[in-house]
Amino acid sequence: MGGPAALNRAALSRRLLAQAYGLGFDAAGIAPLGEPATRVAFDQWLMAGHHASMAYLDGEGAQLRRDALRPHPGATHAIVVAASYGGRESSGPVARYARGDDYHELLRERVRELHRWLEVELGVPLNARPYVDSGPVLERDLAQRAGLGWFGKNTMLITPHAGSFVFLASLFVELDLEPSAPFEADRCGGCTRCLDACPTGALPAPRVLDANRCVSYLTIEHRDAIPLELRAGVGGLLYGCDICNDVCPWNRKFAREAMLPAFAPRELFTDSYDREGTRALARSICMMDAADYAAAFKGSAIKRAKLWMLQRNACVVLGNIGTAEDLAVLEAMCSHEHELVREHAGWALSRIKSG
Numbered sequence: 378m379g380g381p382a383a384l385n386r387a388a389l390s391r392r393l394l395a396q397a398y399g400l401g402f403d404a405a406g407i408a409p410l411g412e413p414a415t416r417v418a419f420d421q422w423l424m425a426g427h428h429a430s431m432a433y434l435d436g437e438g439a440q441l442r443r444d445a446l447r448p449h450p451g452a453t454h455a456i457v458v459a460a461s462y463g464g465r466e467s468s469g470p471v472a473r474y475a476r477g478d479d480y481h482e483l484l485r486e487r488v489r490e491l492h493r494w495l496e497v498e499l500g501v502p503l504n505a506r507p508y509v510d511s512g513p514v515l516e517r518d519l520a521q522r523a524g525l526g527w528f529g530k531n532t533m534l535i536t537p538h539a540g541s542f543v544f545l546a547s548l549f550v551e552l553d554l555e556p557s558a559p560f561e562a563d564r565c566g567g568c569t570r571c572l573d574a575c576p577t578g579a580l581p582a583p584r585v586l587d588a589n590r591c592v593s594y595l596t597i598e599h600r601d602a603i604p605l606e607l608r609a610g611v612g613g614l615l616y617g618c619d620i621c622n623d624v625c626p627w628n629r630k631f632a633r634e635a636m637l638p639a640f641a642p643r644e645l646f647t648d649s650y651d652r653e654g655t656r657a658l659a660r661s662i663c664m665m666d667a668a669d670y671a672a673a674f675k676g677s678a679i680k681r682a683k684l685w686m687l688q689r690n691a692c693v694v695l696g697n698i699g700t701a702e703d704l705a706v707l708e709a710m711c712s713h714e715h716e717l718v719r720e721h722a723g724w725a726l727s728r729i730k731s732g
Contacts, residue, residue, distance in 0.1 A: 464632025472617025
């Protein structure tokens with residue numbers, strides 16, 4: 378039905394999205410909350426064990442993700458936004474999203490600005506909550522429902538004019554808004570470059586990710602030994618992996634500069650993009666102590682991984698691309714206090730000496 382209320386609802390929604398673009402976001406849309414369209418696929422993914430050791434995705438966390446009305450009581454709609462984090466930067470040993478300052482609070486504050494703007498427009502307090510990759514929400518499902526893009530075969534959300542090197546964030550609100558048209562098209566066509574390029578076979582089928590084999594999972598979330606059969610596939614990757622994004626034609630055409638200057642790479646990473654630079658970065662991580670680690674990664678998303686995990690990863694990298702010049706560092710790592718670091722260092726030494 379039409380009338381003034383419907384017109385006001387539509388006009389407010391348009392102004393809200395304009396405000397989001399005015400804040401610098403690369404894409405914005407509005408989605409009604411409810412059962413995700415990907416609920417069945419999500420359940421099948423969990424049943425297959427593809428979430429590996431990430432137990433927070435199952436149990437009560439899964440229950441909340443199965444109904445977007447549950448995480449924030451009273452909320453009925455979400456304003457969903459995408460923010461580029463520098464897809465035009467060179468590939469390197471650290472995934473692009475983690476080279477600058479931690480995106481969580483930076484984007485959360487930008488989303489809070491939308492909340493404050495809405496309260497001024499409405500003239501009353503508004504029940505709302507921002508989410509930036511930190512709550513029991515299926516963000517990509519909401520983004521597709523809000524019209525931001527489609528699921529690529531690498532499971533990433535691809536936005537038509539910014540690619541997939543984007544952060545997703547949302548503001549859950551208790552407010553009747555005009556939903557955006559969902560993004561229904563699949564623009565991947567017959568392309569399988571992402572599946573073919575994955576170095577560890579973590580994409581066994583289109584839009585299916587097996588975290589147990591994913592380099593990003595293994596180098597960031599995994600708290601155990603990196604499986605022997607997957608270590609060679611890690612190559613020179615110290616933290617995360619951009620390979621399935623790098624080969625995507627949409628990124629090659631539409632990837633953008635980072636939305637915020639704070640997302641730009643820190644000096645620690647600026648010389649790490651070639652083989653020699655990667656080896657130097659791996660050696661420097663091996664030689665870090667707790668104070669060095671805290672100083673180097675203050676305010677960084679990289680602190681998701683503990684120092685010993687980064688040193689484990691660095692040993693694998695040196696085992697893959699290292700030379701005799703790296704033997705002394707690896708020999709020192711064989712006396713590390715953490716058993717897993719010692720084991721990975723020994724593996725790396727054997728690789729270099731036998732190569």
